[in-house]
Amino acid sequence: xxxxxxxxxxxxxxxxxxxxxxxxxxxxxxxxxxxxxxxxxxxxxxxxxxxxxxxxxxxxxxxxxxxxxxxxxxxxxxxxxxxxxxxxxxxxxxxxxxxxxxxxxxxxxxxxxxxxxxxxxxxxxxxxxxxxxxxxxxxxxxxxxxxxxxxxxxxxxxxxxxxxxxxxxxxxxxxxxxxxxxxxxxxxxxxxxxxxxxxxxxxxxxxxxxxxxxxxxxxxxxxxxxxxxxxxxxxxxxxxxxxxxxxxxxxxxxxxxxxxxxxxxxxxxxxxxxxxxxxxxxxxxxxxxxxxxxxxxxxxxxxxxxxxxxxxxxxxxxxxxxxxxxxxxxxxxxxxxxxxxxxxxxxxxxxxxxxxxxxxxxxxxxxxxxxxxxxxxxxxxxxxxxxxxxxxxxxxxxxxxxxxxxxxxxxxxxxxxxxxxxxxxxxxxxxxxxxxxxxxxxxxxxxxxxxxxxxxxxxxxxxxxxxxxxxxxxxxxxxxxxxxxxxxxxxxxxxxxxxxxxxxxxxxxxxxxxxxxxxxxxxxxxxxxxxx
Amino acid sequence: xxxxxxxxxxxxxxxxxxxxxxxxxxxxxxxxxxxxxxxxxxxxxxxxxxxxxxxxxxxxxxxxxxxxxxxxxxxxxxxxxxxxxxxxxxxxxxxxxxxxxxxxxxxxxxxxxxxxxxxxxxxxxxxxxxxxxxxxxxxxxxxxxxxxxxxxxxxxxxxxxxxxxxxxxxxxxxxxxxxxxxxxxxxxxxxxxxxxxxxxxxxxxxxxxxxxxxxxxxxxxxxxxxxxxxxxxxxxxxxxxxxxxxxxxxxxxxxxxxxxxxxxxxxxxxxxxxxxxxxxxxxxxxxxxxxxxxxxxxxxxxxxxxxxxxxxxxxxxxxxxxxxxxxxxxxxxxxxxx
Numbered sequence: 001x002x003x004x005x006x007x008x009x010x011x012x013x014x015x016x017x018x019x020x021x022x023x024x025x026x027x028x029x030x031x032x033x034x035x036x037x038x039x040x041x042x043x044x045x046x047x048x049x050x051x052x053x054x055x056x057x058x059x060x061x062x063x064x065x066x067x068x069x070x071x072x073x074x075x076x077x078x079x080x081x082x083x084x085x086x087x088x089x090x091x092x093x094x095x096x097x098x099x100x101x102x103x104x105x106x107x108x109x110x111x112x113x114x115x116x117x118x119x120x121x122x123x124x125x126x127x128x129x130x131x132x133x134x135x136x137x138x139x140x141x142x143x144x145x146x147x148x149x150x151x152x153x154x155x156x157x158x159x160x161x162x163x164x165x166x167x168x169x170x171x172x173x174x175x176x177x178x179x180x181x182x183x184x185x186x187x188x189x190x191x192x193x194x195x196x197x198x199x200x201x202x203x204x205x206x207x208x209x210x211x212x213x214x215x216x217x218x219x220x221x222x223x224x225x226x227x228x229x230x231x232x233x234x235x236x237x238x239x240x241x242x243x244x245x246x247x248x249x250x251x252x253x254x255x256x257x258x259x260x261x262x263x264x265x266x267x268x269x270x271x272x273x274x275x276x277x278x279x280x281x282x283x284x285x286x287x288x289x290x291x292x293x294x295x296x297x298x299x300x301x302x303x304x305x306x307x308x309x310x311x312x313x314x315x316x317x318x319x320x321x322x323x324x325x326x327x328x329x330x331x332x333x334x335x336x337x338x339x340x341x342x343x344x345x346x347x348x349x350x351x352x353x354x355x356x357x358x359x360x361x362x363x364x365x366x367x368x369x370x371x372x373x374x375x376x377x378x379x380x381x382x383x384x385x386x387x388x389x390x391x392x393x394x395x396x397x398x399x400x401x402x403x404x405x406x407x408x409x410x411x412x413x414x415x416x417x418x419x420x421x422x423x424x425x426x427x428x429x430x431x432x433x434x435x436x437x438x439x440x441x442x443x444x445x446x447x448x449x450x451x452x453x454x455x456x457x458x459x460x461x462x463x464x465x466x467x468x469x470x471x472x473x474x475x476x477x478x479x480x481x482x483x484x485x486x487x488x489x490x491x492x493x494x495x496x497x498x499x500x501x502x503x504x505x506x507x508x509x510x511x512x513x514x515x516x517x518x519x520x521x522x523x524x525x526x527x528x529x530x531x532x
Numbered sequence: 533x534x535x536x537x538x539x540x541x542x543x544x545x546x547x548x549x550x551x552x553x554x555x556x557x558x559x560x561x562x563x564x565x566x567x568x569x570x571x572x573x574x575x576x577x578x579x580x581x582x583x584x585x586x587x588x589x590x591x592x593x594x595x596x597x598x599x600x601x602x603x604x605x606x607x608x609x610x611x612x613x614x615x616x617x618x619x620x621x622x623x624x625x626x627x628x629x630x631x632x633x634x635x636x637x638x639x640x641x642x643x644x645x646x647x648x649x650x651x652x653x654x655x656x657x658x659x660x661x662x663x664x665x666x667x668x669x670x671x672x673x674x675x676x677x678x679x680x681x682x683x684x685x686x687x688x689x690x691x692x693x694x695x696x697x698x699x700x701x702x703x704x705x706x707x708x709x710x711x712x713x714x715x716x717x718x719x720x721x722x723x724x725x726x727x728x729x730x731x732x733x734x735x736x737x738x739x740x741x742x743x744x745x746x747x748x749x750x751x752x753x754x755x756x757x758x759x760x761x762x763x764x765x766x767x768x769x770x771x772x773x774x775x776x777x778x779x780x781x782x783x784x785x786x787x788x789x790x791x792x793x794x795x796x797x798x799x800x801x802x803x804x805x806x807x808x809x810x811x812x813x814x815x816x817x818x819x820x821x822x823x824x825x826x827x828x829x830x831x832x833x834x835x836x837x838x839x840x841x842x843x844x845x846x847x848x849x850x851x852x853x854x855x856x857x858x859x860x861x862x863x864x865x866x867x868x869x870x
Contacts, residue, residue, distance in 0.1 A: 381826060412814065
């Protein structure tokens with residue numbers, strides 16, 4: 001009998017506790033706010049050059065509405081591991097696009113398909129069914145207007161549900177010596193060196209932060225490798241300079257079938273690789289099949305082949321069409337419009353099949369493409385030298401030679417550019433040194449909004465962030481302008497949605513939450529928390 | 533004598549085993565892993581697992597250490613995780629630049645250090661003595677990476693004679709093609725003056741910076757050694773014989789005083805290697821120290837362990853050589869040990 005009473009009272013207690021979160025608040029039984037752990041990685045990234053100062057600002061702002069926030073700084077790899085497994089409460093992260101489409105932001109960061117514990121990119125673990133349905137429909141639609149409409153709806157819902165607070169879109173900055181150029185910040189690629197006309201027959205030294213990993217375009221993912229690969233190789237399509245619009249490159253024209261499951265490309269006639277072998281359908285098929293098919297002789301077994309699945313996963317087969325200069329892509333599901341943009345990025349480069357056969361794995365350190373510059377030498381961790389391709393199909397480049405050199409410290413890179421010490425062009429610039437560079441007469445600085453977003457993710461699988469009102473309160477507490485001023489030296493724009501304005505489908509109509517502590521506190525009270 | 537040398541050599545083996553264990557353990561305790569760094573945002577569970585097993589990062593610790601030790605003993609340090617290269621090849625590529633930098637730095641430190649040291653010992657309290665005091669205090673206390681930044685800002689501005697950014701065949705001249713990577717030595721050996729001058733322009737600033745580390749020790753050692761030697765009876769005898777002061781100092785005092793200084797200079801080589809890690813990083817010097825920092829950054833464990841082991845071995849080797857030299861020079865140690 002006594003036992004039953006105890007059990008009954010325990011059940012009552014549990015029931016009241018369970019209701020507390022949902023009953024709308026104001027009833028007088030307010031819980032204290034739980035302490036929050038805000039995690040961040042120790043690495044400087046393009047979307048967050050100094051994560052520590054961002055974390056510090058967020059902490060101060062959240063504390064002002066009553067949260068008790070602890071910061072947890074982690075080594076980058078363990079940090080990624082932690083957030084991908086959903087073991088965080090609140091985390092600072094960001095995303096740089098692989099291709100310029102809203103899909104690459106919304107589907108990757110907020111679809112339930114990408115919220116699998118262990119390999120999540122959606123580290124808020126936001127699993128809204130409606131958003132999922134819209135994003136899925138937009139992925140396969142070929143009607144640009146319909147896609148924009150779907151993405152707008154998704155962004156509105158995401159803004160209201162607030163699983164993450166988009167903080168900033170950062171700028172890409174490059175600086176170079178006067179007398180070199182024209183050079184400009186490209187949305188998706190690194191500066192295009194074939195367009196440089198001055199100095200005629202000169203050498204350009206590109207001073208950067210790290211060495212390339214390897215120069216096999218199909219099997220590498222880091223920016224320092226793609227920076228070189230883009231100069232040595234051509235792709236079927238390419239971006240018009242300064243835009244995300246696709247134009248013909250090694251493919252002169254293309255058509256797609258009614259159901260968008262078969263795409264046919266005509267390959268440009270008369271183009272040769274740097275080793276003299278011709279660019280034909282066979283080489284193009286080889287470029288893609290070696291990435292797709294693990295049994296392919298050029299699919300080196302110790303490779304990582306990171307890009308294929310994410311970009312070209314639905315490709316079932318690539319084969320020669322009705323004549324040797326025609327290539328056909330067959331898909332398991334209708335390919336999205338962004339397929340043409342995916343073909344323009346470096347991992348879709350066309351390598352010489354003859355060279356792959358000749359060098360095998362060694363191709364990674366002696367790449368052969370058909371691009372504006374041909375590979376000459378690679379002195380490990382020191383310099384990569386390229387020379388112009390005198391037979392380039394789109395005009396011979398003016399630069400005779402390009403040398404990629406390394407200085408790890410960003411301040412040293414800026415200093416060397418100013419001192420003309422083996423540096424004509426630099427990127428990944430230390431924001432602190434930008435004013436100095438801009439004030440120097442012998443240097444040209446270019447800035448453009450990049451294709452990235454830095455955000456604050458809240459783990460919606462755990463309290464208190466399983467409650468939408470708490471998440472909205474967090475958003476109301478943040479002052480993005482202040483974060484940009486203090487942690488980005490002004491080199492960023494406040495973000496309203498996960499999709500940056502440089503991408504088609506960005507919703508410019510969303511009115512952002514601008515810091516309002518009273519509103520934030522009211523939401524917390526409504527959610528049942530005691531706030532002073 | 534041979535028994536002694538053999539015994540001394542044998543003690544090196546357990547030392548190296550313990551050192552290798554510590555190196556392996558340190559790297560093991562290092563947070564993060566190379567595969568996550570390599571795969572970046574495209575890392576999935578399956579790809580990570582495959583990468584880890586390919587580089588022997590996922591077994592139990594003792595078993596992996598065992599395999600590492602057996603292979604390392606055979607000179608096989610494994611393969612770099614990021615580059616398609618054997619660690620031993622990578623080290624051999626990087627070693628020449630570090631050796632040349634260290635030797636030039638050591639030479640600079642030895643010449644300047646002994647000069648200042650002798651002068652200040654002969655004229656205690658003079659201005660040169662004051663400089664000696666300042667140099668040795670500053671050399672010990674100024675962090676080398678800060679000094680490197682200052683040196684760069686001061687001496688490598690626009691149009692400066694000194695060059696920054698390390699060297700390679702391409703920076704030395706359009707036609708330079710050397711078999712070794714000892715650019716300074718080889719250009720001198722081949723009497724290719726243009727390349728040699730370029731090499732000097734490239735190496736001077738980093739070498740000067742690095743030289744401040746041993747400079748302090750050498751200066752102090754010279755000063756005290758010369759002072760001690762100059763107060764000995766034979767010096768008084770020499771003076772009494774009527775020898776000129778110059779002759780007394782150069783022929784008698786300096787020669788004898790240099791013995792401990794030379795020993796200390798040799799031992800500084802080990803210290804220089806650790807200084808090279810910082811100096812090379814700031815000056816983009818293409819040597820082993822920078823390779824080690826890069827490897828630590830990218831969690832490239834095989835390369836990191838290889839570099840650390842090499843540093844340990846160099847240190848042990850230098851000490852061993854000094855010990856053996858002592859045995860040879862000083863018969864008293866021989867009898868003591870026997």
